[in-house]
Amino acid sequence: MPSEMILLLGVNHKTAPLAVREQLAIGQGGKSYEETLQELQKLDGCRECYLLSTCNRVEIIVVVQENAVLENAGRADIESRIVPLLFGNTVAPEHYQDYLYIHRNIDAVHHLFMVATSLDSMVIGEAQILGQLKEAYRLATEGKGTGPILNKLLHKAFSTAKRVRTETLIGASAVSISYAAVELARKIFGSLDTKSVLLIGAGEMAELAAEHLVSQGVDKVVVANRTLSRATSLAQRFHGSAVSLDALTDQLEQVDIVISSTGAPHLILHKQEMKAIMRARRNEPIFFIDIAVPRDLDPALNELDNVYLYDIDDLHQVVELNKSEREKEAVKARRIVDEETANFQRWLDGLAVVPTIIALRKRANDISQLEIEKALGRLPHLTLEDHQVIEKMALAITAKLLHAPIAYLKDEEGCKERHDEKVEMIRTAFGLEEK
Amino acid sequence: MPGAGEQLLPLVSFFVRISIVGDTSRLLFHTILVTHGLSLCVNWFVFVSQNQRLRGLARFSLVVVGILQTMYVLLRFFQTGYTPITSQHETVVFFSWSLTWAYLSFRWRYTVKNFGAFISPLILALLVIAALSPRTINPLAPALQSWWLPVHAGVTVASYAFLSLAFCGGIMYLLQNRELKKKKFGYLFKRLPSLDALDQLNSHCLAIGFVLLTLGIISGSIWASQAWGSYWHWDPKETWSLITWFLYAAQIHQRFSAGWRGKRAAIMAIIGFVSMIFTLWGVTFLLGGIHSYAQ
Numbered sequence: 001m002p003s004e005m006i007l008l009l010g011v012n013h014k015t016a017p018l019a020v021r022e023q024l025a026i027g028q029g030g031k032s033y034e035e036t037l038q039e040l041q042k043l044d045g046c047r048e049c050y051l052l053s054t055c056n057r058v059e060i061i062v063v064v065q066e067n068a069v070l071e072n073a074g075r076a077d078i079e080s081r082i083v084p085l086l087f088g089n090t091v092a093p094e095h096y097q098d099y100l101y102i103h104r105n106i107d108a109v110h111h112l113f114m115v116a117t118s119l120d121s122m123v124i125g126e127a128q129i130l131g132q133l134k135e136a137y138r139l140a141t142e143g144k145g146t147g148p149i150l151n152k153l154l155h156k157a158f159s160t161a162k163r164v165r166t167e168t169l170i171g172a173s174a175v176s177i178s179y180a181a182v183e184l185a186r187k188i189f190g191s192l193d194t195k196s197v198l199l200i201g202a203g204e205m206a207e208l209a210a211e212h213l214v215s216q217g218v219d220k221v222v223v224a225n226r227t228l229s230r231a232t233s234l235a236q237r238f239h240g241s242a243v244s245l246d247a248l249t250d251q252l253e254q255v256d257i258v259i260s261s262t263g264a265p266h267l268i269l270h271k272q273e274m275k276a277i278m279r280a281r282r283n284e285p286i287f288f289i290d291i292a293v294p295r296d297l298d299p300a301l302n303e304l305d306n307v308y309l310y311d312i313d314d315l316h317q318v319v320e321l322n323k324s325e326r327e328k329e330a331v332k333a334r335r336i337v338d339e340e341t342a343n344f345q346r347w348l349d350g351l352a353v354v355p356t357i358i359a360l361r362k363r364a365n366d367i368s369q370l371e372i373e374k375a376l377g378r379l380p381h382l383t384l385e386d387h388q389v390i391e392k393m394a395l396a397i398t399a400k401l402l403h404a405p406i407a408y409l410k411d412e413e414g415c416k417e418r419h420d421e422k423v424e425m426i427r428t429a430f431g432l433e434e435k
Numbered sequence: 436m437p438g439a440g441e442q443l444l445p446l447v448s449f450f451v452r453i454s455i456v457g458d459t460s461r462l463l464f465h466t467i468l469v470t471h472g473l474s475l476c477v478n479w480f481v482f483v484s485q486n487q488r489l490r491g492l493a494r495f496s497l498v499v500v501g502i503l504q505t506m507y508v509l510l511r512f513f514q515t516g517y518t519p520i521t522s523q524h525e526t527v528v529f530f531s532w533s534l535t536w537a538y539l540s541f542r543w544r545y546t547v548k549n550f551g552a553f554i555s556p557l558i559l560a561l562l563v564i565a566a567l568s569p570r571t572i573n574p575l576a577p578a579l580q581s582w583w584l585p586v587h588a589g590v591t592v593a594s595y596a597f598l599s600l601a602f603c604g605g606i607m608y609l610l611q612n613r614e615l616k617k618k619k620f621g622y623l624f625k626r627l628p629s630l631d632a633l634d635q636l637n638s639h640c641l642a643i644g645f646v647l648l649t650l651g652i653i654s655g656s657i658w659a660s661q662a663w664g665s666y667w668h669w670d671p672k673e674t675w676s677l678i679t680w681f682l683y684a685a686q687i688h689q690r691f692s693a694g695w696r697g698k699r700a701a702i703m704a705i706i707g708f709v710s711m712i713f714t715l716w717g718v719t720f721l722l723g724g725i726h727s728y729a730q
Contacts, residue, residue, distance in 0.1 A: 187615060187624070190631035282694025285630065302616060306697045314618045 004047065004149060004351075008108035009082055009100065010059030013122050013263055016099035024058045024090060037143040039085055045078055048147040050140040050154070052115075054132045055202060055230065056122055056263075059115070060086055061108065063149045109153060109344050113337045116157040117164040122263070123177070123205040123291065123312070124330055125170040130161045152347065160340040164333045169325075177205070178212035180315040181289050185213065185257055188287050188308055196220035198255040200248065201262030202234045205291045209259050214238055222255060224248055226262075249273075253280045259289045260296040271300040278304060289315070349419045353409045356423050359432045360405065364398040405430075460510050461570075464528075467503045468562055474500050475555040482552035482626055493551055494542065500558070501539055504532040517575050518585035520592060524568035526715075529589070531561035533596035537640075541600060547636050548628035553603045583658035591651030591676075595711055597644030598683070602708035604636035605701035612698055630697065637700050638690065645683045652676055671722035675714040682707045 011024055033051065040049040040062060048063035064078050083096050091099065103111045114120040118129050137154045140146050146154070165171045182192075189195055197218050199206045202225045210221060221240030224247065225231035231242035243251060252258065252274075262268060278286075288309040290297040295311060302309040372394050376387060405426055426432070474496035480486070481493045508529060511519040519525035538554045541547075611627040614620060627633075655673075656666045667673060686703040689695035695703070 184615070187611070187629050188631065190629035283696050283699075284694070285697060305699065308615055310618070 004063050004065060006061065006063055006105050006108045006149065006153070007079065007082070008059060008061045008103040008111055009079065009086055010052075010057060010111075011086065011099045011101075012057035012059070012120065014120075015101055017263075017265060020091060020099055021056065021058070024053075024087065033139055034143055036085060037140060037145050040082070041143075041145055043078065043081055048150040049145045050136065050150050051145075052133060052136040054129065057115070057120075058086060059112075061112065061150065061153075063147065106341060106345050106348075109348075110337065110341045112153065112157050113160045113340055114334075116161040117333055117337055118161070118170070119164075119330065119333055119337065122203065122261075124326070125172070126205050126208060127165070127171055128208065130158070133157065133161075149348075149351070153344065156340065156344050156347075160337060163340070164336050167336060168329045168332045170329045170333050177291070177312065177315045178209045181209050181259075181310075182212055182216050184308070184310060184315075185216075185287055188285055189256060192217040193219060195256040196222065196254065197257040197259065198222045198224060198251050199234070200224050200245075200258060200260040200268070200296065201226075201264075201292065202230050203261035203263070203291070206259045206261040207234065207237075209289065209291070210238060213257065218257065220255075222251055224251060249277065252277050252286070255286070256284070257287045257289070259291065261290075261292045262296050263292050264296060265294065267298050268296045269301065270298045271304065274298070274301050274304060274307060278307065291315075350410070352419060353423055356426060356432070357406055357409055360402060360409075360426065360430055363430060363432060364402055368394040368398045460507065460514060463503065463507050463510060464566070464570075467500065467507060468566060470496070470503055471500045471555070471559055471562055475559050478551045478555045482549050485626065497535060497551060497555070498539060501532070501535040504528070504535055508532050515572050515575075517580075518589060520584065520588040521575065521579060522568070522571075522573060524565050524570050526588075526592065527561050527565040527568065529592050530595060530715075531558050531565065533593045534558055534561065534599055537593070537596040537600055541636070541640065545632070545636065545639070546628075547604070547632050549626055550603070550607070550628070550636070553607055554600070557599060557603060578662050581658065581662065583654060583661070587651060587654040587658050590647050590654060594644045594647030594651055595715065597640045597647060598704075598708060598711055601637050601640040601644060601704040604633050604640065605704035605708075608633040608637065608701035609698065609705075612701070634696055634700065637704055638696075641683065641687060641700075641704065645680075645687055648676075648680055648683065652680060671718045672714060675710070675718050679707060679710040679714050682710055 011021060013021065016024075033053070037049060037051055040046060040051070040060065043049075043062070045064045046062050047065055050061045052059045052061075060082060062078075062082060079102060083100065084093070086100070087096060111120070116130060116133055118124055118126050121129055133154070137146070140150070185192055185195070192213065195218050197210055197213050197220070199210055199221065202223060214221060221235065221238035223231040223235040223238075223240060223242045224245050225234070225242070226245055228242060228244055231244075235242040248268075252269075260268070283306045285306040285308070288297055288301060288307065290309065290311045297309060297311075299309065299311075301307050372391055375390065376382070379386075382390075409422055409426060474493070477489060477496050478493045481489045508519060511525065511528070520529045534554070535558055538550070538558075542550065607627055608630060610623050611630055611633065614624040614627070615630070655676075659668065660666045682703070686695065686700065686707065689703075690700060
């Protein structure tokens with residue numbers, strides 16, 4: 001019995017360091033989005049595909065035909081053909097396993113829902129990932145990559161994200177971080193009209209905070225990033241300028257607010273370096289917001305006069321939404337994801353009975369057609385109207401006979417095992433497996 | 436109608452008497468004390484409740500106090516016949532009067548949230564000190580009978596007023612800075628203005644105060660040469676004025692040359708204030724010297 005398998009392969013901020021992720025990001029320098037999609041579509045057995053690429057993750061979802069014969073060998077085969085597409089030639093094949101995660105079927109669904117609801121993001125509750133997901137889906141549909149399963153899956157992911165957003169306070173917490181950043185900046189600088197902000201690293205949350213600051217009057221945005229192209233595109237959004245990370249010290253001497261989110265594994269700015277910079281700044285106050293996990297900035301920076309350093313937890317304190325509350329909202333959100341995953345599972349299982357129903361109808365039709373032909377051959381004197389009456393009768397008999405078994409198959413109650421059992425029973429009872 | 440005239444006479448003489456003997460002045464001073472007590476309450480109430488509608492009233496109450504103080508200083512001027520900055524009582528009243536108007540002039544140009552709540556207690560403290568000091572009117576010492584008196588003493592006390600504003604700003608800066616550094620965001624965080632506003636307050640008031648202080652010292656020196664024969668006597672008051680002057684000069688120099696701002700500037704403003712207060716009272720009561728006319 002042929003059926004489909006959903007496969008999700010990806011790399012994200014939890015499994016791969018920034019340096020690797022940046023090279024992977026599709027649409028930057030290397031292969032374009034469309035090219036990668038086309039190559040995926042060309043893969044043997046690949047029915048539907050979709051590709052998401054942000055600065056924190058690259059994920060491919062494919063729906064592959066799973067042949068009973070191929071079972072395990074086939075699965076390994078298609079996976080090993082997709083992985084090189086994901087990594088391109090940036091990573092040596094022996095290192096693939098260090099960064100890669102693969103989720104199959106319902107796990108893949110669950111993971112996608114976690115991503116869509118931002119529960120898998122660096123900053124839980126940020127809304128940008130949903131937009132990126134929608135954009136990726138649009139590109140996939142334009143490239144004719146998606147089919148019935150992915151269409152349903154992604155729409156379900158969007159509605160799950162929406163549900164989480166409306167039923168929990170998870171989104172309020174991300175917005176509140178930007179709000180807190182603005183509030184603090186006001187307490188340090190008074191008016192923000194002549195201030196400038198430097199983004200180190202171009203993460204999702206940094207963008208959100210910068211957006212908030214700009215809407216509050218900050219008039220200059222500078223983006224420093226390892227890859228200049230990403231910095232440039234982000235800077236364009238804010239009519240700002242892009243610089244490379246080497247120019248960081250120069251920038252730190254001039255800007256007023258710094259939002260750091262590089263995701264580098266170690267600190268990028270130490271107290272001693274900042275001390276020298278403060279001298280060059282003539283002690284002009286500077287406000288650091290460190291939203292990277294692990295931290296980018298030396299916590300000791302806060303000890304320097306006129307330097308104010310805040311990390312995510314500090315910002316949360318400002319808006320009095322404490323950690324346990326956030327944790328509670330995340331648990332609520334996770335429960336919604338689990339629920340929606342189960343719903344999707346049910347839909348998928350329902351999908352599995354469709355081929356059986358088709359086969360059942362076909363078998364009944366074949367038999368009745370055959371018998372009608374036989375019977376009519378023996379009754380040559382009948383008129384055309386008589387023919388029609390007999391044909392109608394035959395169709396009505398098969399339809400009425402099939403009604404009960406089909407309703408039985410379609411009944412969504414019960415678990416997957418129960419579904420498989422039902423399908424097996426019907427297939428055997430009606431002799432569908434003979435061919 | 437001699438009868439009616441005789442009846443009116445005691446009344447007229449009563450008014451004449453109080454205006455001469457100083458009952459009006461006493462009444463006015465008590466009015467100032469009470470009014471400012473109320474003003475302090477309103478300012479603190481606004482500070483605690485964050486009530487936006489009462490903010491205007493808080494400011495207005497200080498304007499009323501300022502006007503009443505002006506009336507009192509003028510009245511005292513007419514009573515004594517000289518600029519009332521000679522006795523302890525007069526000096527402190529003059530100080531509180533300058534402080535109120537320095538605050539109002541600053542408030543007219545800049546917005547510093549809840550500044551009034553910090554200035555009001557200082558004004559009240561000065562008024563209380565004035566209330567506790569003897570209000571007798573002494574004949575003016577011969578050495579002080581000069582038009583240099585209003586110039587030298589007036590300008591110097593006015594400089595103290597602005598330097599006191601910088602002191603209050605410094606305290607507020609340190610409090611707010613502490614909130615931001617400790618990340619506790621308690622009671623004061625919301626109620627205090629931005630660090631930038633407080634640092635600006637510091638530099639502006641310091642600039643005005645320093646210029647006035649310099650003028651005060653120069654005018655004093657010129658007056659000294661006329662009254663005592665030489666420009667500088669190393670009298671304790673002169674010495675301490677100079678120390679205070681150097682403290683402020685150093686701070687201004689450092690701000691422009693090395694960018695001393697924020698916390699350091701705030702601490703310097705507080706140190707300068709302490710030195711200034713010592714010059715005003717400490718020297719007079721502890722060290723004496725030729726400047727001590729008040730005793």
